[in-house]
Amino acid sequence: MNNLNNLDLTEDSIKILLIGLDNGGKTSILKCLKGIKGISAYNSLSPTRGLEIERFEALDSKYAIWDLGGQQSYHEEYFNDLENILKGTKKIIYVFDVQDVKRYNLAIDYLNKMIIRIKDLNSIDFSIFLHKYDPDLEFNQELNEIIIDGLIEKIKEVIPPNFIYTLHKTSIYAFFEKSTIT
Ligand SMILES: Nc1nc2c(ncn2[C@@H]2O[C@H](COP(=O)(O)OP(=O)(O)OP(=O)(O)O)[C@@H](O)[C@H]2O)c(=O)[nH]1
Ligand SMILES: [Mg+2]
DSSP states (O other): OOOGGGSOOOOSSEEEEEEESTTSSHHHHHHHHHTOOOTHHHHTOOOOOSEEEEEEEETTEEEEEEEEOOOHHHHHHHHHTHHHHHTTEEEEEEEEETTOGGGHHHHHHHHHHHHHHOSOGGGSEEEEEEEOOOTTOOOOSSSSHHHHHHHHHHHHHHSOTTOOOEEEEOOHHHHHHTSOOO
8 A cells, every 4th residue: 555655745647536436337437448358357457555646648648646455444544645646636537336225335435434424526527436336237126226326325425415426337347248258
């Protein structure tokens, strides 16, 4: 894990934070943003240990993606360092795993805790990804549109009024559909 005291926080690149519970798909999304297409890169991922920063260039812009490993043992550390973590941030992507129905409440709680600690919300673009919404997603008793609509309602309850954010249904498999798998 990066020690924040050793980091150069003056960014000349577009800084994006990826936040959400462990196993939600944040590092996979990061790899998609980087344009990595080999599916094996996604099967062999291990949990991110704390904060990892990935820098790359795409479409003539430089990006610094701050991937906040989601395991609960790191959350307190992030809350304590949030001012530094947020400094210079252009965009936050909060990732929900729609398939992890049992942990919806935990994921909502983490989102809520983040939001109440971010004082200047409106200076940062905020997106919520309803992730693992795969093209061939199998709906069943536990996972269906009504359950996902319930999640969206809970999200709305913790978002302050007048706070602008966007909501996206995402999947790494939709990304693969649009690219050549190598
Ligand atoms: N079905 C499905 N699986 C996905 C998708 N995105 C990621 N995964 C899988 O979910 C698992 C966890 O992905 P990661 O990207 O490591 O999750 P993470 O949020 O970075 O987890 P932490 O590093 O522990 O915070 C991996 O096995 C991925 O292959 C998706 O869109 N659909
Ligand atoms: Mg990760």
